[in-house]
Amino acid sequence: MRWACLLLPHLAMDAAIRQLSEPDVPLVLVSGPVQRRVLHAVAPAAHLLGLRRGMRLSAAQALTSDFIAQSHDPRLDQQAFTLLATWAYNFSSQVCIDFDHALVLEIGASRALFGQWPDVERRLRSELTALGFRHRLVAAPNPHAAYVLARNHDGLGVDEGRLQTVLGQVPIERSGLPKTAVDTLSRSGLRTLRPVFALARESLVRRFLPEVLTHLDAIRGREVAPLTYFQPPDRFTARIEFEYEVESSTALLFPLRRLTSDLAAFLSSRDGGVQRFVLKFEHEHHPDSELVVGLLTAERDAAVLFDLARSRLDHLQLPTGTRGMSLVAEELPPFVPVARDLFDTRPQQAVGWEQLRERLRARLGDDAVQRLSVQADHRPERASGALPASTLPPQLPLRPAWLLPQPTPLRGFGMQVLSGPERIETGWWDGEPVRRDYYVLQTREGQRAWAFTAPGEHGPFMLHGWFA
Numbered sequence: 097m098r099w100a101c102l103l104l105p106h107l108a109m110d111a112a113i114r115q116l117s118e119p120d121v122p123l124v125l126v127s128g129p130v131q132r133r134v135l136h137a138v139a140p141a142a143h144l145l146g147l148r149r150g151m152r153l154s155a156a157q158a159l160t161s162d163f164i165a166q167s168h169d170p171r172l173d174q175q176a177f178t179l180l181a182t183w184a185y186n187f188s189s190q191v192c193i194d195f196d197h198a199l200v201l202e203i204g205a206s207r208a209l210f211g212q213w214p215d216v217e218r219r220l221r222s223e224l225t226a227l228g229f230r231h232r233l234v235a236a237p238n239p240h241a242a243y244v245l246a247r248n249h250d251g252l253g254v255d256e257g258r259l260q261t262v263l264g265q266v267p268i269e270r271s272g273l274p275k276t277a278v279d280t281l282s283r284s285g286l287r288t289l290r291p292v293f294a295l296a297r298e299s300l301v302r303r304f305l306p307e308v309l310t311h312l313d314a315i316r317g318r319e320v321a322p323l324t325y326f327q328p329p330d331r332f333t334a335r336i337e338f339e340y341e342v343e344s345s346t347a348l349l350f351p352l353r354r355l356t357s358d359l360a361a362f363l364s365s366r367d368g369g370v371q372r373f374v375l376k377f378e379h380e381h382h383p384d385s386e387l388v389v390g391l392l393t394a395e396r397d398a399a400v401l402f403d404l405a406r407s408r409l410d411h412l413q414l415p416t417g418t419r420g421m422s423l424v425a426e427e428l429p430p431f432v433p434v435a436r437d438l439f440d441t442r443p444q445q446a447v448g449w450e451q452l453r454e455r456l457r458a459r460l461g462d463d464a465v466q467r468l469s470v471q472a473d474h475r476p477e478r479a480s481g482a483l484p485a486s487t488l489p490p491q492l493p494l495r496p497a498w499l500l501p502q503p504t505p506l507r508g509f510g511m512q513v514l515s516g517p518e519r520i521e522t523g524w525w526d527g528e529p530v531r532r533d534y535y536v537l538q539t540r541e542g543q544r545a546w547a548f549t550a551p552g553e554h555g556p557f558m559l560h561g562w563f564a
Contacts, residue, residue: 097213097235097253098204101242102184102220104177104197106230108168109137111176114228115336117350125168126153136168175334179358180229182328185365185431187220192239192323198246200239200323213253227361239323240314244272256317263315264290272315277308332362332373332425341380341417345409348421352409353402355423360398367539368429368508369396375405378420387412394429394507429507430500430559432543476520476560494518494536496546496561506547506559512538519551536563 104110113119122142128134133153142163147156153165181199184191187210188201203216210216213235224231232250236242237259245252245262248270254262266289268281280303286292292312300309314320336351352375363369371394375387389405476499494515516535523529532548537557539545544563549555 097255098202098237099239099242100188100201100203100213100216100220100233100235101195101239101246102180102199102201102224103232103234103243103246104180104199104229105232106137107176107197108173109139110229111172112137112166112169113139114176115172115351115354119228122147122163124156124163124165126165127168176229178329179334179362180227181326183223183227183361183364185328187216190323191326193326194324195239195243198243200242202239203235217251217253223361227357238315238317238320240311240320241317244270244315247272260293260316264288264293268292273311274305274307277304280304328362328365328431330426330428330431332359332428333422334358335420335422337420338418341419343414343417345412348409348418349406351421352405355421356401356405357398359423359425360396360401363396363429365431366396366429367432367541367543368506369394370401370425370428371395371507372427373405373423373425375409376422376424377414377418378422379414379416380419382416385412385414385418427505430504432541432562496544496563498563499561500559503548503558503560506537506545506557508539510540511545514538514544520548521551534560 108125109123112125113121113123116123120141121139122145123139124135124142124147125137126133127136135147135149135151135153135156138147138149145160145162147159147163156163177193181191181193184199184201187206188203189205190202192200194200203210203213206216210219217233217235220233221231232246234242234246234249234251235253236245237254237256241254241259241263244266245254248266252262268278268286268288271278271289273281281292289312293316297309300312310320334355336354338351342348355375359370359373369391371391373389375389377385377387379385387405387408389408391404395401395404476495514536517533518535519531519533521529521531531551533551533553534546534548535557537545537547545559546561546563547557547559549557
């Protein structure tokens, strides 16, 4: 069970409800042209009134008037999905968004941190519930099987030995196959995937499009195309819109708690917290107001972020009522997900240098992977080149395998100095002098960073690279 699928069947409604102080309201989201408005999503309380997804709005109003209608905003869905994809990097170093209404994440490399699948499942469910998202969770040996099984089960964990049997019980219409293939197989009397797996490969090639065979191979873990992994944004922004003008700071506490909670979830995959973010308040007949929240030390705990923002909000005098509130954080710490599954230690999965180099190039980019060499320049950003290996000295100074394109502030606390300082003082001949003291530091998560500070100082540090 190396892959987990997090299916979000009610993403649109959950994204809307979690912005309300009362989550049990009978809310419906409507979409479509003005002449034919339909219910796009229905909250549980509205479902009890007999309202269903796809129902005409006029029919719903004829049935009952005890519900609240709100226009569906796809941007709100995307904002929630981006938040969850970023949050998922707290559990994995590979988060895929190739599947509809679902996140698929690699969990095999995370077991040393979080335990076996039942422990990972409990933690995922706990945090997802706290964030306000209904979900299904399934673990399987490959990502495509995990997604198909999540569409049919919840809480299932399947190993390699049971995968073929469990997949064989999946109904044809819920297998993810194209509709034309589903119709053809159904007319042939096939109801589940088991008899489809038994069909001769030559028969499938003759009767169906290549996508059918590709899908069947993918869910069984055979050769498939590479996945696309989500890259978290370098800027956090979230917004809550109000139905009416809010004039009391007390009424702003719930949206403030939701925004700071989302910021904390966003930061869970980054190496440290934030020291500055901005609260923006939208006014209807007045320029927008801003409240800058600065912290003495970097922080990412939701309760601390809320308390600090609340203390500043209590002293803020808004010129008029506000119709919307947003939180923006731009000075974010570096993105560092949990341990990356780059080196596979299993003997039967051992890879050579050529395969490892290609993995690095695919992950970091073509220009980021170069032959180890020495240049006549001590500045780290200029010390890489393409000299033959025979020119290397027998002993090299300790250098990171991953050098950042530009040094960035290293935030966080509880760091341990492993070695240093190593002074680098060079570049006076070309007008770009460098004078730095480099240290090898270890973060709370056990990662080793290569950072520098001004000569003779003990901080603040600028991050320049990561050791493997």
